[in-house]
Amino acid sequence: MKPTAAILSVGNEVLRGSVVNTNAAFLGRELSGLGFEVISHGVCADSIEAIRFRLGEVLRRVDLIIMMGGLGPTPDDVTREGIAAHFKVPLVFSPRQYSQLQKVYKRYGKRVPALVKREAFYPENARPLVNRFGIALGFSIEIGSKIVIALPGVPSELQNMYFDVVLPFLKKKYGNLFKYKKLIVKMAGISEPDVMKKLGKDFFDDLFDFGIYPSAGEIAIRILAEEAAVLGRLKKKIATRLKGWIYGWDETPLSVVIGKILTRKKQTLAAAESCTGGFLAARITACPGASAYFRGGVIAYHADVKTDLGVPEKLIKERGEVSAQVASQLAKSVRIRMGSSFGIGITGIAGPGGGSSTKPVGLVYIGLASPDGTVRTWKHVFWGERYQIQDKAATKALEYLWRKIC
């Protein structure tokens, strides 16, 4: 039996939708990756009564609750008080945390403001979890075999604290889970139904736990098993049945995998984007260290910019801005202009306007110019909203580049 977990966020800004709850997705991924069965996410208001009530409801049904948000210094932050109310315990003061706060403020030549003194309090039945990434104290409470953990809601603090203090704590408490071994498979260019069909029904048995996670043209498979031998067998099967689609055996995203290959081969990349308008470059430069292999790009939105880059005016007139020939020329020209090993060119119609019966919204041409001077182009018609078409086109371009260099 897997232990069960729930994620409970506190915050009116989440309820009212001014913040998207990425914390819940992060913890959902981490906890289910460890082998917890995550059975609920919840969000409740910044109110002692709401926190007390919801904590009680959830705690009856799960082994582990991770709460987040409402641990700040302002009066609307009442998660400490709500949890203490549930357990009918007072809040107590931590001199150690207070001297930590004093140190932080001293660095800026300031004294701890009266408001912030609240940050040194925690429920009497809790143990502090030190936050090295901000001023809010986290804490954990054990009630019999059940555990409640409270963390700050700022995503970067939450994630840093998760790896710094929560994961080691869970390792100690749920040692059994950590005996599970994990197999990760990352794929590009294949759909979820096709992955399932290629794996086949005979692939599955009771010796492992299987999860499949599609997102923006990529697929991740995560498998947990007690025995390394089982995973070894599965890995062989997967490598055979999904040959040609797998770009990695860990969590590294495609853009980073490409970056590593290019860095190793001392090759570089440049991109000329029309309909994706910077999405591809932004995806690549979101990765730390991108400057080692990404030389730069051109957003060739207006026809003049395409011409300036080296796409002949005549070609644009004859074939149209959205054509295989223009994608090819964009790739070729940006590679030469930026002095890179590879050049990617993308042109298409992201919509919602600009489509016609011969060139519908979603039509995208991708060109890839290689170090030997050759260029290949591909044609796609992507389905969806403007941002989905831009997203899928960028992913597809990365996939073609990966196939070329891997």
Add this chain to the structure above:
Amino acid sequence: MKPTAAILSVGNEVLRGSVVNTNAAFLGRELSGLGFEVISHGVCADSIEAIRFRLGEVLRRVDLIIMMGGLGPTPDDVTREGIAAHFKVPLVFSPRQYSQLQKVYKRYGKRVPALVKREAFYPENARPLVNRFGIALGFSIEIGSKIVIALPGVPSELQNMYFDVVLPFLKKKYGNLFKYKKLIVKMAGISEPDVMKKLGKDFFDDLFDFGIYPSAGEIAIRILAEEAAVLGRLKKKIATRLKGWIYGWDETPLSVVIGKILTRKKQTLAAAESCTGGFLAARITACPGASAYFRGGVIAYHADVKTDLGVPEKLIKERGEVSAQVASQLAKSVRIRMGSSFGIGITGIAGPGGGSSTKPVGLVYIGLASPDGTVRTWKHVFWGERYQIQDKAATKALEYLWRKIC
């Protein structure tokens, strides 16, 4: 008293974090904008028992529940069954919905697959809500004064159905709410505490409902009141006290406001980005119609690309790639190269590596070249992770452009 609402998603993929729950944020924003008090979000598993149980828990405490997800054709989609189990009613068949499905499939020369026949079923006590954007039927159930609405989980379908059928339905059922009038204020370049300080304590009274929503360097205020005269008075006060920060009085985002001004003035824009690596261009080209005013951009990542664009090598050597002079030259050069009215140049250190004591991670210079040939530059040190620094720098650049053209 405001009516209360809850948002309940169904789906293992959400629990496991392979999907971020943007639906909940969308509905949270919409419902609280209408005047509902959204008191909880929840996510439960694809299981009849989990849905039945959680629906029961939530329904006791709110007036309106909007559920989403689990209405697809595959066997793991059991929201229909879970809701029917809660109300102890059978599922019934809708011949009208089935003939709708037949029409959709006929368009592709196909017959309705056996699996998909499930899409024509709904709980006996429900009324169908027709989905013109996909094959999953939505439905609403009224129990005394309480209402449960079930919608498909695909974000674009959910949003389209919300405006198409849910909003008119809510208007009929909660006519009282729709007598509220709304005042929206959008600001850039000011922090939430500063907005509150400038409004002052005497701004607030019991005649209206006030919400403030910061995100990535922009602030939205949403105010609801019964009387138009109250909103008129508030609007005057806000216009005076927050003068110089307000860029709009409706939901339009800054990038679209800028696009509208440029289009009206027949002016154009180009951008040369180093540390933001395409984020700014992607933000601009995410708006439909951007081709009317955005000519293109250069992602000048490598020093050579900066030189090629027109930044003198000597300047880079003397001042460094991250300097006011390079930002200025990037703005000037991209404006000339792309033949645009305005040019934006951004250079900085997004981190996590590459910082030093004199040029720390987060240091960003922004340059803005104007039609008269002049250039202004600004220096900032942004705090946060790599993507936050890129995000804030892009927003700041948009703010400076807006200040120049508004």
